[in-house]
Amino acid sequence: MTSAERVTAAISHQEPDRVPLFMTTTMHGARELDLPLKDYFTSSKNVIEGQVRLKEHYGGDFYYAVLYAAIEAEAFGQDVRWCDNGPATAGAPGIRNIEEIRSLEAPDPRTTPCLQRVLEVIAGLAERAAGETPVVGLVVSPFSLPIMQLGFERYLRLTYEHRDLFWQLMAINEAFCVAWAEAQIAAGASAIAYYDPASSPTVTAPAVFRETGLLIAKRTLSRIPAATAIHLASGRCLPILDELISTGTNMVSASAEEDLAETKARCAGRVTVVGDLNGLAMRRWTAEDAEAAVKSAIAAAGRGGGFILADNHGEIPWQVPDSVLEAVRDAVDRWGRYPLSWVDDEGD
Amino acid sequence: MGIAALPLADFEAALLGTDRVAAGRILEAVCALEQPLVAVEGLVAPVLERIGAGWERGEVALAQVYMSGLICEELVEEVLPASKHRRINSPRVALAVLDDYHMLGKRLVHSVLRAAGYEVLDCGRVEPEELIERVIAEQVDVVMLSVLMLPAALRVREVVLALPQHVRVAVGGAPFRLDPELYREVGADAMGRTASDALSILRSFAELAA
Numbered sequence A: 001m002t003s004a005e006r007v008t009a010a011i012s013h014q015e016p017d018r019v020p021l022f023m024t025t026t027m028h029g030a031r032e033l034d035l036p037l038k039d040y041f042t043s044s045k046n047v048i049e050g051q052v053r054l055k056e057h058y059g060g061d062f063y064y065a066v067l068y069a070a071i072e073a074e075a076f077g078q079d080v081r082w083c084d085n086g087p088a089t090a091g092a093p094g095i096r097n098i099e100e101i102r103s104l105e106a107p108d109p110r111t112t113p114c115l116q117r118v119l120e121v122i123a124g125l126a127e128r129a130a131g132e133t134p135v136v137g138l139v140v141s142p143f144s145l146p147i148m149q150l151g152f153e154r155y156l157r158l159t160y161e162h163r164d165l166f167w168q169l170m171a172i173n174e175a176f177c178v179a180w181a182e183a184q185i186a187a188g189a190s191a192i193a194y195y196d197p198a199s200s201p202t203v204t205a206p207a208v209f210r211e212t213g214l215l216i217a218k219r220t221l222s223r224i225p226a227a228t229a230i231h232l233a234s235g236r237c238l239p240i241l242d243e244l245i246s247t248g249t250n251m252v253s254a255s256a257e258e259d260l261a262e263t264k265a266r267c268a269g270r271v272t273v274v275g276d277l278n279g280l281a282m283r284r285w286t287a288e289d290a291e292a293a294v295k296s297a298i299a300a301a302g303r304g305g306g307f308i309l310a311d312n313h314g315e316i317p318w319q320v321p322d323s324v325l326e327a328v329r330d331a332v333d334r335w336g337r338y339p340l341s342w343v344d345d346e347g348d
Numbered sequence B: 001m002g003i004a005a006l007p008l009a010d011f012e013a014a015l016l017g018t019d020r021v022a023a024g025r026i027l028e029a030v031c032a033l034e035q036p037l038v039a040v041e042g043l044v045a046p047v048l049e050r051i052g053a054g055w056e057r058g059e060v061a062l063a064q065v066y067m068s069g070l071i072c073e074e075l076v077e078e079v080l081p082a083s084k085h086r087r088i089n090s091p092r093v094a095l096a097v098l099d100d101y102h103m104l105g106k107r108l109v110h111s112v113l114r115a116a117g118y119e120v121l122d123c124g125r126v127e128p129e130e131l132i133e134r135v136i137a138e139q140v141d142v143v144m145l146s147v148l149m150l151p152a153a154l155r156v157r158e159v160v161l162a163l164p165q166h167v168r169v170a171v172g173g174a175p176f177r178l179d180p181e182l183y184r185e186v187g188a189d190a191m192g193r194t195a196s197d198a199l200s201i202l203r204s205f206a207e208l209a210a
């Protein structure tokens, strides 16, 4: 099976030849090319080459057209802070006074240089993929983006104290998010990760989520013409799982802080579970730890398809050694082949 | 009024419902019978710890943690100046964010400490060198650091190595919560999984010192 066939079978809730692996390496591409992170991420050519090499090296089942989440804040005019051993992050909030929301204008993805760079990456990867490997793009949800736009504290206050301005900001962000997803799909993305940790019960109370993040996700996702994954960036999902499924999304991320078997049982036949290796813990894994973690995730969630093995955050930290990623790759190859008869045997 | 009779559950419900007026009435009633600082230690601090534990279990949302901290901070600001004991200023506690543009973790810890009656030296978002200078100049006993990203968490080691030996360091933030061994690796003395853990950490430091 090609990676594309493998992933398609899994998200159709069938068992492919083996458990698909989304090796969510972004920064490791710079390591493959021996480049500083800033040089790597500011050139689409580098990222394309990096992703191709990462797939060869670690055998994952997708090309990950993700540079850094703060690129959307950058598109709105905010500073980005480069780091030589970690992801680029958003600098000081772009919206300094909430009144600015009234005149805020969203950038056009097709003419904003940093976003054009992502579109070039997607187009380049789609060409290399030739239909055999899914290319996954990313949008930060309209509901999560303001944490960067305003800073977290002011955003919390906005949601509590200025609902009118909150909804005004959501309208701007929703239009941007849809346009940004459409541009990525037009460039060749096969699926879009909808990065929405603000909706996770780790951040927002389920009752508040139901009248905010949920409505926004439903509206936004229904306008994105491709497969989507709601990604809570390692935040918890169980208390709002039914609502997440009701958005019509195809995939949901699982948190290492929750029980994977329970998440899978509740998703089976409805949405595909993506997860749930703990990337931060991976730093100190041995090859044996990696194998044990992969085995236990597959045992918990692999049967019947509807499962893609990945880390639980959507990005493996720079500090995770190559040897651990190789051990993950090998363990999926060893324990991920369908039918998973060893799971039944061990369960008996 | 015995500690057992303090209206913990009512106060917690008022805070979780972000009902500042109800929370204020409860605290005032307790202050009518107790020294303000006793009321703060017996009512406000334990309820914030319960709310923090609820967040840790996934039952309470961050926004509720934030709003309850804020409400308590304001209420305590109103009642404490009337107290002859004023604020707790021993040990001297400093609070800072390393590197990241992420002030919320620190904000939450600040609210909890102030609401529990502590004096706090807020250093804001700092580089390690600047923090170390201030800690020495202001004779700080306990440094509390909040981070969001892993590279910032790893930089805690620089701070620990440069501080005078007697200064204790407590850390918190997502990378520490999600990798429980990390705080020891960077040489910190304690790690908080939720903002209100700052209080139990200070208690444990005090016990160690005694």
Ligand code: B12
Binding pocket: A067, A068, A069, A070, A086, A087, A088, A089, A090, A091, A140, A144, A145, A147, A148, A152, A195, A196, A197, A198, A200, A202, A203, A232, A233, A234, A235, A236, A279, A280, A312, A313, A315, A317, B052, B055, B062, B065, B101, B102, B104, B105, B106, B108, B109, B144, B145, B146, B147, B148, B149, B150, B151, B170, B171, B172, B173, B174, B175, B177, B178, B191, B192, B193, B194, B195, B196, B197, B198, B201
């Ligand atoms: C919401 C979220 C987002 C949001 C907003 C992030 C933000 N604040 O800027 C968005 C979608 C924008 C986002 C983006 C990214 N994120 Co993010 N995100 C999260 C998530 C789900 C919650 C983080 C958060 O803000 N929580 C709220 C705050 C208040 O919680 P907290 O800091 O943990 O603090 C609590 C406790 O830890 C404690 N505490 C904190 N400090 C202290 C100090 C003391 C002394 C004590 C006692 C207690 C204490 O009290 C608080 C509550 O009680 C976490 C994962 C998770 N499960 O927590 C990832 C996480 C923080 N993200 C991460 C990353 C990497 C990113 C990105 C860099 C991804 C990328 N490559 O682009 C970007 C960068 C964003 C930016 N600012 O530029 C990583 C960071 C670790 C790492 N791998 O380096 C995390 C941990 C995910 C993971 N599992 O790896 N993210």
